[in-house]
Amino acid sequence: MSDYLRAEKQDGELQLNLSGDWVFERLNMLQTLLDEIDPAAQQRVRFNCGGLENFDLAGAWILYDKSMDLEEQGVTTEFEGFKATHFRFLQHIIDIAARKEYIPGFFDPQPHHYWRNGIRTLGKNTIDAVDSVGLIARSVLDGIVRPSRLVIGETIRQVHATGAAAIPIVSVICFLMGVVLAFQSAQQLEQFGAHIFMVDLVANSIFRELGVLLAAIMVAGRSGSAFAAALGTMKLTEEVDALRVLGLNPNQILVIPRVLGLVIALPLLTVFADAAGLLGGAFIGATVLNINALAFTERLAQTIDVNDVLVGLTKAPVFAFLIAVTGTLRGMQVQGSAEELGRLTTVAVVQSIFLIIVADAIFTVVYSRIGF
Amino acid sequence: MVAEANHVISIRGLVNRFGKQVVHDDLNLDVIRGEVLGIVGGSGTGKSVLLRSILGLHGPNAGRIEVLGETIHYQRPGPCTRWGVLFQGGALLSGLTVQENVELPIALHSNLPVETRRELAVLKIFMVGLDLTAAAKYPNELSGGMNKRASLARALALEPKVLFLDEPTAGLDPISATQFDDLIKYLHANLDLTIVLVTHDVDTLFSICDRVAVLVNKGIIVDTLDRIVSHPDPWIQEYFGDPRAVRARRATKQRPVD
Numbered sequence: 001m002s003d004y005l006r007a008e009k010q011d012g013e014l015q016l017n018l019s020g021d022w023v024f025e026r027l028n029m030l031q032t033l034l035d036e037i038d039p040a041a042q043q044r045v046r047f048n049c050g051g052l053e054n055f056d057l058a059g060a061w062i063l064y065d066k067s068m069d070l071e072e073q074g075v076t077t078e079f080e081g082f083k084a085t086h087f088r089f090l091q092h093i094i095d096i097a098a099r100k101e102y103i104p105g106f107f108d109p110q111p112h113h114y115w116r117n118g119i120r121t122l123g124k125n126t127i128d129a130v131d132s133v134g135l136i137a138r139s140v141l142d143g144i145v146r147p148s149r150l151v152i153g154e155t156i157r158q159v160h161a162t163g164a165a166a167i168p169i170v171s172v173i174c175f176l177m178g179v180v181l182a183f184q185s186a187q188q189l190e191q192f193g194a195h196i197f198m199v200d201l202v203a204n205s206i207f208r209e210l211g212v213l214l215a216a217i218m219v220a221g222r223s224g225s226a227f228a229a230a231l232g233t234m235k236l237t238e239e240v241d242a243l244r245v246l247g248l249n250p251n252q253i254l255v256i257p258r259v260l261g262l263v264i265a266l267p268l269l270t271v272f273a274d275a276a277g278l279l280g281g282a283f284i285g286a287t288v289l290n291i292n293a294l295a296f297t298e299r300l301a302q303t304i305d306v307n308d309v310l311v312g313l314t315k316a317p318v319f320a321f322l323i324a325v326t327g328t329l330r331g332m333q334v335q336g337s338a339e340e341l342g343r344l345t346t347v348a349v350v351q352s353i354f355l356i357i358v359a360d361a362i363f364t365v366v367y368s369r370i371g372f
Numbered sequence: 373m374v375a376e377a378n379h380v381i382s383i384r385g386l387v388n389r390f391g392k393q394v395v396h397d398d399l400n401l402d403v404i405r406g407e408v409l410g411i412v413g414g415s416g417t418g419k420s421v422l423l424r425s426i427l428g429l430h431g432p433n434a435g436r437i438e439v440l441g442e443t444i445h446y447q448r449p450g451p452c453t454r455w456g457v458l459f460q461g462g463a464l465l466s467g468l469t470v471q472e473n474v475e476l477p478i479a480l481h482s483n484l485p486v487e488t489r490r491e492l493a494v495l496k497i498f499m500v501g502l503d504l505t506a507a508a509k510y511p512n513e514l515s516g517g518m519n520k521r522a523s524l525a526r527a528l529a530l531e532p533k534v535l536f537l538d539e540p541t542a543g544l545d546p547i548s549a550t551q552f553d554d555l556i557k558y559l560h561a562n563l564d565l566t567i568v569l570v571t572h573d574v575d576t577l578f579s580i581c582d583r584v585a586v587l588v589n590k591g592i593i594v595d596t597l598d599r600i601v602s603h604p605d606p607w608i609q610e611y612f613g614d615p616r617a618v619r620a621r622r623a624t625k626q627r628p629v630d
Contacts (some may be wrong), residue, residue, distance in 0.1 A: 340466075
């Protein structure tokens with residue numbers, strides 16, 4: 001056997017001589033040693049603890065556990081040779097174990113009710129969303145009646161944080177998208193010798209769809225997550241509760257500036273996105289496709305009218321509203337733990353991008369029906 | 373430097389500076405095996421910085437710290453299976469239940485079967501006076517006192533030799549605070565523990581500490597309670613001359629020895 005545990009058989013009983021350190025660090029090894037002990041035909045097992053040097057609760061526990069297992073098999077167990085300190089540990093454990101009672105459900109896995117929970121979540125989310133939109137509408141109305149209640153400074157700060165600060169990244173993305181569109185369409189149109197129509201394709205798709213869509217998705221990633229994380233942290237640190245106790249409406253102070261700020265910022269951001277996209281198309285036209293700036297603008301003026309630009313720009317406030325409401329709502333739902341904050345921030349971003357795409361599909365169908 | 377055998381912690385020439393502000397200047401401290409050492413000091417004297425330096429969470433500007441014979445380096449694991457820390461706010465992981473919180477260090481530092489792990493965790497939870505109902509709860513569902521107990525259970529999970537307590541009774545009502553003091557006394561008597569605690573609570577200081585370390589003048593003065601109360605340093609005089617401290621001291625003296 002080993003230095004820690006030596007088994008001796010003496011007239012009808014098994015003596016286990018324990019020695020060395022029975023401490024947590026060696027617990028794996030000690031447990032395997034104990035598992036190998038099989039009393040076979042012996043009726044009594046004697047633990048001789050005289051040789052123990054260091055001993056701690058974990059070591060004591062596995063010994064106690066083993067003795068309980070043996071007792072269950074009908075073997076009598078006995079401890080001897082304890083030093084005073086050792087015994088204290090064991091007595092302690094026995095005291096504690098005596099108090100341990102079975103609580104139903106604690107160690108059993110809970111049954112899963114996927115369907116029931118799914119429907120419940122759907123209902124709860126719907127109610128929350130309606131509730132939140134209602135609260136925002138009420139706060140905005142309140143703000144219109146009494147403008148002093150609108151937190152103008154914070155709203156402007158949000159316009160800067162969500163709009164102005166996003167101009168570089170959104171512009172770069174849209175510029176590259178213009179480049180890609182120009183290349184791809186030119187390759188197809190070349191076959192008919194009609195590569196000037198590249199301008200139509202780029203301009204229409206950027207103005208009607210891609211400019212606003214890319215800006216909105218970028219903003220959902222940047223600001224939707226920021227809203228959820230900021231409000232969620234404020235919930236966790238009880239800042240939201242502090243506002244409530246002070247008699248201030250957290251919706252008015254925290255939610256409305258973000259919603260209004262984004263509703264103002266996203267259309268403006270879309271203008272930059274559109275411009276950058278066109279620039280990308282024009283750049284490729286001038287450098288690769290032999291369509292110089294003059295030809296590009298001429299064709300642009302023929303193909304685009306103000307409706308096309310408005311189609312994109314009218315979508316922007318709706319997308320902004322969806323992003324801001326989802327982000328702030330999820331942030332306000334954070335309760336209790338940091339994990340929850342992370343989960344709800346993810347949910348905020350995924351849901352707002354999903355809602356943007358759904359809304360865009362609806363817009364496209366409706367606009368094409370009314371010929372806008 | 374050779375640490376003496378019975379010194380669990382030894383600090384030599386510790387210097388901590390923040391910009392031009394010097395917090396510790398050539399600080400030396402020895403903690404003897406089996407004692408309960410209380411660290412006190414006014415705000416800004418660097419109690420937390422000292423604790424964080426010992427735990428390797430703060431890199432000192434100079435000096436050498438040894439805990440259980442291992443030299444502590446900034447942000448490197450020290451004797452982490454042999455020390456336990458109770459943070460002021462509890463610092464339980466909020467996404468796990470109390471049971472899982474206590475089980476986590478056991479699971480990560482051993483490959484015991486799940487059942488043994490669970491039993492050991494439950495043992496620790498019982499030891500700090502919680503029950504299975506509390507074990508199934510998440511930290512945000514616990515009261516302040518239960519939260520402290522749960523994080524004490526986690527600190528004890530790996531059978532530490534040294535226990536660090538940062539403001540163990542802060543934020544507790546007097547009854548819970550006394551109960552918590554008693555719990556610490558009980559654990560100290562029953563486990564082979566050396567305890568270092570940072571505290572503001574004079575009651576805790578008088579009821580459980582063997583020696584007191586006072587941070588004054590960028591250094592430290594360590595002595596037994598009986599002797600330190602008559603130390604000439606003005607801050608110490610003011611601290612132990614305060615009516616609350618006097619009351620606490622008198623109360624401890626009247627308490628029957630248990």
